[in-house]
Amino acid sequence: MNSPTTADHKIVLITGASSGIGAATARRLAADGHHVVLGARRVDRLEALVAELRAAGGRAEHRELDVTDLDSVRAFVDAAHERHGRIDVLVNNAGVMPLSRIDALRVDDWNLMIDVNLRGxxxxxxxxxxxxxxxxxxxxxxxxxxxxxxxDPTAAVYCATKFAVRALSEGLRQESRDIRVTVVSPGYTESELADQGGDPEVRAAVRAASQELAIPASAVADAIGYAIAQPANVDVNELVVRPTAQG
Structure with missing residues (x-):
């Protein structure tokens, strides 16, 4: 573990922390000396990750979290603030990607992406x-x-939610003078996104492309760590992190 000064230690909340980019970010930030508060629905995975981080000398805790439920999110944030007296960083990471053509009319998948990716x-x-x-x-x-x-074809609704997240982030940035806002945009990355519903043929194609191209989730975590580590008057607004070979 690194040993930054006490002033560098931050209370960092991470959603979708049970796997993929969320778990990798927890590992990176805990290694940097921050206290990570991990939220996700799969509590058993959070418990194992917190135990791993603590065994390595990190500071970590967890709480069950469903980002589609505002009360659940408020309880997650309120508990962290009550315990630590402040919140320095929120990493909104939870996301799903059940892809399909629009004419497949998988409306439940559309609503899930809107609820998790944007509403969350x-x-x-x-x-x-x-x-x-x-x-x-x-x-x-x-x-x-x-x-x-x-x-891209088969990704219209997913893209719509991510375009919206980027627009929302820019709006929050423009409205803020004391709060930093960063958008981190990964390309193909090792995660479970390609395993979560959608059209089976599309899912298989995405999984094959991921196996060929995907960068480790730690690469995205490093980008998040970089943005967080900047001085308070430096706001890294957008970072795009993708495999060199990705078109």
């Missing part, structure tokens, strides 16, 4: 923003995607 990000902001305003500073990191910059 809004819920995180709604829960944490009063605390950040009240303490005169803080940092919101929203994990979007390269799909926030381009639209």
């Amino acid at each position: 990000t809004l819920h995180g902001i709604a829960a944490v923003l009063p605390y950040l305003r009240g303490q005169g500073g803080g940092h919101v990191v929203n994990v979007a995607s390269v799909s926030a910059y381009r639209v």
Whole structure:
């Protein structure tokens, strides 16, 4: 573990922390000396990750979290603030990607992506923003995607949610003078996104592409760690992190 000064230690909340980019970010930030508060629905995975981080000398805790439920998000944020007296960073990472063509009319999948990817990000902001305003500073990191910059067949609704996350982040940035806002947009990354529903043929194609191209989740975690580590007057607004070979 690194040993930054006490002033460098931050209370960092991470959603979707049970796997993929969320878990990798927890490992990176705990190694940097921050106290990570991990939220996700799969509590057993969170318990194992917290035990791993503590065994390595890190500071970590967890709480069950459903980002589609505003009350759940508020309880997650409120508990962290009550315990630590402040919140320095929120990493809005939870996301799903059940892809299909629009004419497949998989409306339940559309609504799931809207609820998790967009509404979940809004819920995180709604829960944490009063605390950040009240303490005169803080940092919101929203994990979007390269799909926030381009639209591909079978990904229209997913792209729409990620375009929205990017727009929302820019709006929050423009409205803020004491809160930093960062959008981190990964390309193909080792995660469980390709295993979560959608059209089976599309899912198989995405999984094959991921196996060929994907960068480790730690690469995205490093980008998040970089943005968080900047001085308070430096706001890294957007980071796109993708495999060199990705078109």
